[in-house]
Amino acid sequence: MQPIERVDDLFAHQRAVRAFADRDVDEALVERVLAAATRAPSGSNTQPWRFVVVRDPGVKAQLGEAYEDALRETYGGRGGGAGAAGPERTPWTRVPVLIVACVQVPARTGQAGFQTGASIYPACQNLMLQARALGLGTVLTTMHRRRRERIHEILGIPAGYDTAAIIPLGWPTQPYGRSRRPPAASVTMRDRWDPARE
Numbered sequence: 001m002q003p004i005e006r007v008d009d010l011f012a013h014q015r016a017v018r019a020f021a022d023r024d025v026d027e028a029l030v031e032r033v034l035a036a037a038t039r040a041p042s043g044s045n046t047q048p049w050r051f052v053v054v055r056d057p058g059v060k061a062q063l064g065e066a067y068e069d070a071l072r073e074t075y076g077g078r079g080g081g082a083g084a085a086g087p088e089r090t091p092w093t094r095v096p097v098l099i100v101a102c103v104q105v106p107a108r109t110g111q112a113g114f115q116t117g118a119s120i121y122p123a124c125q126n127l128m129l130q131a132r133a134l135g136l137g138t139v140l141t142t143m144h145r146r147r148r149e150r151i152h153e154i155l156g157i158p159a160g161y162d163t164a165a166i167i168p169l170g171w172p173t174q175p176y177g178r179s180r181r182p183p184a185a186s187v188t189m190r191d192r193w194d195p196a197r198e
């Protein structure tokens with residue numbers, strides 16, 4: 001994928017990338033995406049995020065095993081089409097970098113429970129948009145949460161933190177083009193809820 005400079009193009013070309021080339025990602029680029037992530041908004045500016053950057057093949061293998069297990073539980077033999085469980089996925093052992101986005105849970109931050117996800121997913125999106133601007137591919141994955149305990153054990157995540165997403169990062173094997181989404185007007189209402197848009 002080509003790097004992107006125009007912001008409008010960036011949004012239109014962010015895609016879920018699950019197949020990665022056998023090419024490393026420089027640490028400087030990882031730092032760029034993490035810098036973008038940590039500029040995100042969070043409830044009361046608590047910045048409750050921590051990021052575990054996984055390059056160790058052994059750790060990637062264990063995370064991948066737990067993730068595949070969760071996918072099997074969800075999709076069974078159905079394969080999930082071209083999406084999450086589709087055949088074009090690069091196994092996590094061969095993804096250059098896995099970024100595990102962790103967030104402090106409400107008991108620790110004192111924030112209302114509804115803010116937990118709301119205070120980490122903007123950071124994930126910043127990270128993924130910065131990656132896309134650099135020509136890198138990512139996909140937000142949450143399926144590991146079906147194996148939450150195992151994931152926390154593998155990574156040694158302490159009580160008081162949750163793993164919101166695991167984001168594979170690497171160089172895509174193909175150009176993905178624009179995302180397919182209906183126009184914003186089809187999901188936008190003015191002043192009041194419009195039953196025609198349900």
Ligand SMILES: Cc1cc2nc3c(=O)[nH]c(=O)nc-3n(C[C@H](O)[C@H](O)[C@H](O)COP(=O)(O)O)c2cc1C
Pocket residue numbers: 014015016017018083084085139140141142143144179180
């Ligand atoms: C909350 C959330 C959870 C997701 N979980 C997974 C996941 O576990 N595995 C995966 O491969 N993709 C996952 N995705 C990626 C979506 O499948 C993807 O963003 C969507 O299909 C749109 O793909 P596109 O941008 O290429 O059109 C997740 C996305 C979101 C927003």
